[in-house]
Amino acid sequence: xxxxxxxxxxxxxxxxxxxxxxxxxxxxxxxxxxxxxxxxxxxxxxxxxxxxxxxxxxxxxxxxxxxxxxxxxxxxxxxxxxxxxxxxxxxxxxxxxxxxxxxxxxxxxxxxxxxxxxxxxxxxxxxxxxxxxxxxxxxxxxxxxxxxxxxxxxxxxxxxxxxxxxxxxxxxxxxxxxxxxxxxxxxxxxxxxxxxxxxxxxxxxxxxxxxxxxxxxxxxxxxxxxxxxxxxxxxxxxxxxxxxxxxxxxxxxxxxxxxxxxxxxxxxxxxxxxxxxxxxxxxxxxxxxxxxxxxxxxxxxxxxxxxxxxxxxxxxxxxxxxxxxxxxxxx
Amino acid sequence: xxxxxxxxxxxxxxxxxxxxxxxxxxxxxxxxxxxxxxxxxxxxxxxxxxxxxxxxxxxxxxxxxxxxxxxxxxxxxxxxxxxxxxxxxxxxxxxxxxxxxxxxxxxxxxxxxxxxxxxxxxxxxxxxxxxxxxxxxxxxxxxxxxxxxxxxxxxxxxxxxxxxxxxxxxxxxxxxxxxxxxxxxxxxxxxxxxxxxxxxxxxxxxxxxxxxxxxxxxxxxxxxxxxxxxxxxxxxxxxxxxxxxxxxxxxxxxxxxxxxxxxxxxxxxxxxxxxxxxxxxxxxxxxxxxxxxxxxxxxxxxxxxxxxxxxxxxxxxxxxxxxxxxxxxxx
DNA sequence: TAACTAATAACAAACGATTATCATAAATGA
DNA sequence: TCATTTATGATAATCGTTTGTTATTAGTTA
Numbered sequence: 001x002x003x004x005x006x007x008x009x010x011x012x013x014x015x016x017x018x019x020x021x022x023x024x025x026x027x028x029x030x031x032x033x034x035x036x037x038x039x040x041x042x043x044x045x046x047x048x049x050x051x052x053x054x055x056x057x058x059x060x061x062x063x064x065x066x067x068x069x070x071x072x073x074x075x076x077x078x079x080x081x082x083x084x085x086x087x088x089x090x091x092x093x094x095x096x097x098x099x100x101x102x103x104x105x106x107x108x109x110x111x112x113x114x115x116x117x118x119x120x121x122x123x124x125x126x127x128x129x130x131x132x133x134x135x136x137x138x139x140x141x142x143x144x145x146x147x148x149x150x151x152x153x154x155x156x157x158x159x160x161x162x163x164x165x166x167x168x169x170x171x172x173x174x175x176x177x178x179x180x181x182x183x184x185x186x187x188x189x190x191x192x193x194x195x196x197x198x199x200x201x202x203x204x205x206x207x208x209x210x211x212x213x214x215x216x217x218x219x220x221x222x223x224x225x226x227x228x229x230x231x232x233x234x235x236x237x238x239x240x241x242x243x244x245x246x247x248x249x250x251x252x253x254x255x256x257x258x259x260x261x262x263x264x265x266x267x268x269x270x271x272x273x274x275x276x277x278x279x280x281x282x283x284x285x286x287x288x289x290x291x292x293x294x295x296x297x298x299x300x301x302x303x304x305x306x307x308x309x310x311x312x313x314x315x316x317x318x319x320x321x322x323x324x325x326x327x328x329x330x331x
Numbered sequence: 332x333x334x335x336x337x338x339x340x341x342x343x344x345x346x347x348x349x350x351x352x353x354x355x356x357x358x359x360x361x362x363x364x365x366x367x368x369x370x371x372x373x374x375x376x377x378x379x380x381x382x383x384x385x386x387x388x389x390x391x392x393x394x395x396x397x398x399x400x401x402x403x404x405x406x407x408x409x410x411x412x413x414x415x416x417x418x419x420x421x422x423x424x425x426x427x428x429x430x431x432x433x434x435x436x437x438x439x440x441x442x443x444x445x446x447x448x449x450x451x452x453x454x455x456x457x458x459x460x461x462x463x464x465x466x467x468x469x470x471x472x473x474x475x476x477x478x479x480x481x482x483x484x485x486x487x488x489x490x491x492x493x494x495x496x497x498x499x500x501x502x503x504x505x506x507x508x509x510x511x512x513x514x515x516x517x518x519x520x521x522x523x524x525x526x527x528x529x530x531x532x533x534x535x536x537x538x539x540x541x542x543x544x545x546x547x548x549x550x551x552x553x554x555x556x557x558x559x560x561x562x563x564x565x566x567x568x569x570x571x572x573x574x575x576x577x578x579x580x581x582x583x584x585x586x587x588x589x590x591x592x593x594x595x596x597x598x599x600x601x602x603x604x605x606x607x608x609x610x611x612x613x614x615x616x617x618x619x620x621x622x623x624x625x626x627x628x629x630x631x632x633x634x635x636x637x638x639x640x641x642x643x644x645x646x647x648x649x650x651x652x653x654x655x656x657x658x659x660x661x662x
Numbered sequence: 663t664a665a666c667t668a669a670t671a672a673c674a675a676a677c678g679a680t681t682a683t684c685a686t687a688a689a690t691g692a
Numbered sequence: 693t694c695a696t697t698t699a700t701g702a703t704a705a706t707c708g709t710t711t712g713t714t715a716t717t718a719g720t721t722a
Contacts, residue, residue: 001443001466003708014671019710027669044464049444050390051708054381054677064425069413070604075406082400082427086434091441094395094425096413103417110422112332113380133375135332219604247608254610273401273550277578279585279610334678345701350680358699382678385707667720673713680706690697 002043010039022047053115062300063111063119065095065104071219072272073242073287077122077141080293088301090117097123099217105130112136118300121145137303139296142187144312150303152296152313153187159285159317160194163239163267166283168202170265170325172237175199175206176228178221178245182210188241191269195239207232211241221245225252236264243268243275246282250324266324280323288315333374341370353378384446393631394442394450396426396435402550403603404573404620408453408472411624419632421448428454430548436461443467449631452476468634470627473518475643481634483627483644484518490616490648491525494570494598497614499533501596501656503568506530506537507559509552509576513541519572522600526570538563542572552576556583567595574599574606577613577655597655611654619646 008018013032020026021036039045053059062085068074082092093116095107104123108130111119118137128145131138140151167175179192192208199206209228215221225248229235240246246268250260258264260280268275271286295313303309339349344363351357352367370376384390393416399405413423424447426438435454439461442450449468459476462469471482498506510523523539530537540559546552556579560566571577577599581591589595591611599606602617626644634640 004710005708014673015709016672016711017670020670023710025711027667029669032669046440046444048385048446048708049441050381050385050446051677052710054379054385054679054708055710057677059381061424069410070403070406072401072403072406072604075401075403075409078406078425079400079427082425083429086427091445092425093392094409094413094423096410096417098414109377110380113377114422115379115381244604244608250610251608251612273403273575274605274608277575277582277605278608279581281582335680336678345703346679347681347702348700351700354680356681358697360699363699379678382707383680385678385709386680388707663722665720665722667718669717669719671714671716673715675712676710677708682703682705684702686699686701688697688699690695692693692695 001048002045003048004045006043007036007039007045010043011035057115058117059091059115060089061091061093061114061116062297063093063095063107063114063116064122065097065107065111065119066122067097067099068217069094069096072244072274073270073289074122076270076272076289077293080290081120081297084294084297088297090297090301099123099213108134117304120296120300121149137300139300139303141292141296144187148311150299150309150311150313151187152292152299152315154287154292154315154317156187156190156317157194159269159287160191160196160239161198162194162317162319163191163269163285164195164198164202164204164206166267166319166321166325167237167239167265168198168204170237170261172265173204174232174234175204175237175239176209176232176235177206178209178211178225178228178238178240178249180211180241181213181216183213191239191241207235211245219244221248222252225249226256229253229256229258237266238264239267239269241269243270243272243282243284246284246324247274247278250278250280250282261324261326265326267319268324271320275320276322278324283322283325284320285317286320287317291315332379333376334379335376337374338367338370338376341374342366388446389448390422390446391420392422392424392445392447393628394424394426394438394445394447395453396428396438396442396450397453398428398430399548400425400427403575403605404601404618405453407601407603407620408624411621412451412628415625415628419628421628421632430454430544439465448635451627451631452480468631470631470634472623472627475518479642481630481640481642481644482518483623483630483646485618485623485646485648487518487521487648488525488528490600490618491522491527491570492529493525493648493650494522494600494616495526495529495533495535495537497598497650497652497656498568498570498596499529499535501568501592503596504535505563505565506535506568506570507540507563507566508537509540509542509556509559509569509571509580511542511572512544512547514544522570522572538566542576550575552579553583556580557587560584560587560589568597569595570598570600572600574601574603574613574615577615578605578609581609581611581613581655592655592657596657598650599655602651606651607653609655614653614656615651616648617651618648622646 268284
């Protein structure tokens with residue numbers, strides 16, 4: 001790898017001059033600029049970002065901590081975040097915590113050790129102490145740390161309410177809600193809150209089904225749901241906290257001979273790809289993932305620049321009606 | 332951020348000694364080790380990886396270039412690669428090229444500029460000149476560059492053959508194959524080869540449908556497939572080059588009143604999550620993604636260590652029978 | 663011609679860690 | 693006691709870049 005020094009020698013200039021040209025500061029003649037251009041091309045010169053970073057004491061890398069990559073909600077989110085980050089000149093250091101505390105802790109250390117400019121945290125299981133006095137801007141997605149860190153969320157409560165209202169207006173009398181991991185508190189719990197309030201207001205009973213971390217990690221909810229449907233056979237409406245859960249519910253229903261939407265209405269959450277690939281297609285609560293990603297990166301960018309930044313940003317969700325709550329217009 | 336110097340001062344030692352302790356070389360007393368330990372904890376010291384990297388002239392980062400993140404095959408692959416890389420002490424610099432030449436080129440420069448230890452390339456659209464004389468080990472997945480770069484592939488040809496044999500043994504007489512992007516050559520083209528050979532051997536006619544880059548990027552194949560099915564109404568067996576395409580085909584069939592598997596058998600490729608979330612569930616060709624990821628990281632690891640490495644590794648695939656080629660055992 | 667600007671050279675410090683060399687000193691052992 | 697081993701200090705170079713200082717030159721302008 002050619003260095004600045006090599007380029008300088010090749011161009012017959014000093015490193016100071018070449019560096020000035022690269023960074024556009026001070027006096028520069030067109031002549032010198034051209035000579036450097038030629039030399040750079042000839043030597044296939046590529047500035048060493050590591051050296052640059054060392055000097056300026058920070059990188060243009062964002063540490064992105066997620067609990068999963070294969071889960072469609074997260075791959076969607078990661079994709080959007082990468083897009084936004086790239087546009088702003090940031091790179092992504094991909095940290096998959098797999099919801100494992102140890103791995104999360106180590107990844108946080110890796111982030112600080114590698115002098116990332118900031119961290120975007122999508123992970124739900126972190127204990128916030130890990131971020132105390134970390135000295136790096138942190139933006140959380142769907143996770144409120146409460147230690148001064150800015151968060152971006154969708155309006156989970158509204159989502160829960162919309163789901164309940166829809167199911168109720170479809171005539172469902174006995175609802176089941178497949179919720180979050182029981183042992184961990186996160187903004188997504190608000191979905192249950194919104195759901196509960198709407199149910200209570202309408203005097204409709206509902207059962208809340210807590211999930212386990214293992215299920216979250218393996219994305220295997222089939223058994224859990226089948227059991228619940230056996231235990232609560234009167235269920236005629238189900239609200240799942242993700243489209244993955246909802247899609248698996250469809251499979252369970254089919255195996256049990258429960259016809260959707262005739263015998264059972266289903267609403268998912270997220271509105272990811274699979275929502276329109278199941279049969280029937282999923283009615284779901286749409287999360288504005290793209291906007292959330294954009295806002296997150298913007299917040300981080302401002303935060304890195306030392307600007308003051310909104311503590312909490314909540315974006316609206318909307319109900320997308322497909323087929324699991326009734327016949328679609330298309331048929 | 333505390334530096335080595337700070338730790339040394341705090342521990343009442345010199346930087347040489349502390350560095351020796353950190354790197355376990357030379358003579359070290361338990362006493363000193365303890366003092367350093369205490370000082371590190373107290374100052375919350377984290378070695379500056381950037382400085383380390385500069386000194387040793389390489390990082391422990393792998394540049395991972397993919398054309399997509401949201402596509403389930405790639406999110407699956409990325410997830411497995413991260414897992415393997417983490418175990419070997421590598422970090423992932425996530426580069427989403429979106430199949431855009433420009434972005435790919437810039438990301439390659441970013442990788443070299445950031446002194447990555449190696450690159451794993453999953454992207455299909457790169458022109459290999461970009462990797463000429465890059466001076467960094469490169470492993471390609473499902474992409475044979477032919478410039479000395481090692482590649483990891485699944486046995487695409489076998490996959491195509493398996494699909495054709497299955498469809499034919501199911502009694503299909505008129506096959507449709509939704510293939511790759513017409514304008515780009517890649518190992519996955521071999522699926523078509525294997526499919527063709529098996530069809531010819533059995534004297535079964537088939538139509539090959541080429542896809543476009545735009546469709547690949549947006550994952551929207553619905554229109555293309557609907558048109559093809561209108562044009563070739565006699566089709567009774569379809570082999571798609573990905574589960575995403577197959578899943579969309581299911582939706583198209585439903586809209587067109589074509590009953591799967593009775594009127595039409597479908598086989599996908601990849602065996603990702605959605606394959607078991609559609610109705611009926613997809614029969615598909617399983618790619619050993621985990622093993623491919625493991626091998627890729629191992630190859631890169633060896634390559635970085637200067638070892639000689641297999642030019643081409645081809646892993647077997649297998650047919651996973653679900654419901655789109657007949658009634659599943661479960662019913 | 664003096665005073666200026668523009669362009670570059672020459673040199674060195676700094677970023678934070680590693681590492682090498684040499685020196686020093688205590689502990690150990692024969 | 694002398695030689696050896698063990699442990700550390702002191703100092704400096706290095707990685708590649710940025711940046712600051714001072715000096716030097718050529719050209720411009722008043």
